[in-house]
Amino acid sequence: MLFSIVVHAAPVQNQGADTALRFARAVLAAGHGIYRVFFYRDGIHNGSALSSLPPDEANIPAQWQALAAEHGLDLVVCIAAAVRRGMLNAEEAQRYDRSSSNLAPGFELSGLGQLVDACLQSDRVITFGGRS
Amino acid sequence: MSGKSFLIISRSAPYxxxxxxxxxxxxxxCAVFEQPVTLLFMDDGVLQLLAGQDPQPIGQKNLNAVQQSLPLYDIERLCVCRASLDARGLETQQLLLPVEAVAAEAIAQLIAEHDVVLSI
Structure with missing residues (x-):
């Protein structure tokens, strides 16, 4: 079965981001596929290249990157939600004349159309942090 | 691209x-991608559709302006939870757009009859 995962929860403050990551691993371990992970609302913070945690705490953005590298996941961050919250790639940093960018490698900025497309292409769409 | 029906459930107050x-x-x-959309407002979400909002003093954009454009996008099926309206002492006539007030069983039916359910 083909899944897409929608993440509204930011790491650290909400368990939802960690739960989404665990769900993604469980989906893959059960032999299913993941069409896309779409980060919306505060979920865009999952794409931070600058998350810095004590060594005994989970670095969720780094774990998404590792999982994506291993399984070729499509990690899409909502561009409108991201730029509002100061999550920029190099191109957007240039567009908005900002001094630096902070979107981690492995994540891509794109529009809400990618969420609709994920819903159309996937057998199941599961949202994490939808009530936070 | 195959079509699917979308149910979007919104349960939070407008601001x-x-x-x-x-x-x-x-x-x-969803509407721009020509997919059929139903909106379902529950809990404090029913407050989103109240007419006559004026959020300017708190520096927010008026949601009523966007809501008024929903029919232009062919988003015409707006459902509100009857129990949530009742709990807040609201009538459908106080809302900006025509809505279906739905009971709990009808909400289960709405969820069952749509291909995709998104909660925000």
């Missing part, structure tokens, strides 16, 4: 968080 605006953005995007 105080971006949830209402974010749900509308998803609904409008």
């Amino acid at each position: 105080g968080s971006s949830a209402a605006r974010d749900a509308l953005d998803v609904a409008l995007t």
Whole structure:
């Protein structure tokens, strides 16, 4: 079965981001596929290249990157939600004349159309942090 | 691209968080992709449709303006939870747009009859 995962929860403050990551691993371990992970609302913070945690705490953005590298996941961050919250790639940093960018490698900025497309292409769409 | 029906469930008050605006953005995007969309307002979400909002003093954009454009995007099926209206002493006549007030069993039916359910 083909899944897409929608993440509204930011790491650290909400368990939802960690739960989404665990769900993604469980989906893959059960032999299913993941069409896309779409980060919306505060979920865009999952794409931070600058998350810095004590060594005994989970670095969720780094774990998404590792999982994506291993399984070729499509990690899409909502561009409108991201730029509002100061999550920029190099191109957007240039567009908005900002001094630096902070979107981690492995994540891509794109529009809400990618969420609709994920819903159309996937057998199941599961949202994490939808009530936070 | 095959078509699917979308149910978007919104349960938060219009201001105080971006949830209402974010749900509308998803609904409008579905409509731009020519997918049929139903909006369901539950809990404090029923307050989103109250007519005559004036959020300017708190520096927010008026949601009513975006809501008024929903029919232009062919988003015409707006459902509100009857129990949530009752709990807040509201009538459908106080709302900006025509809505279906639905009972709990009908909400289960709505969820069952749509291909995709998104909660925001």
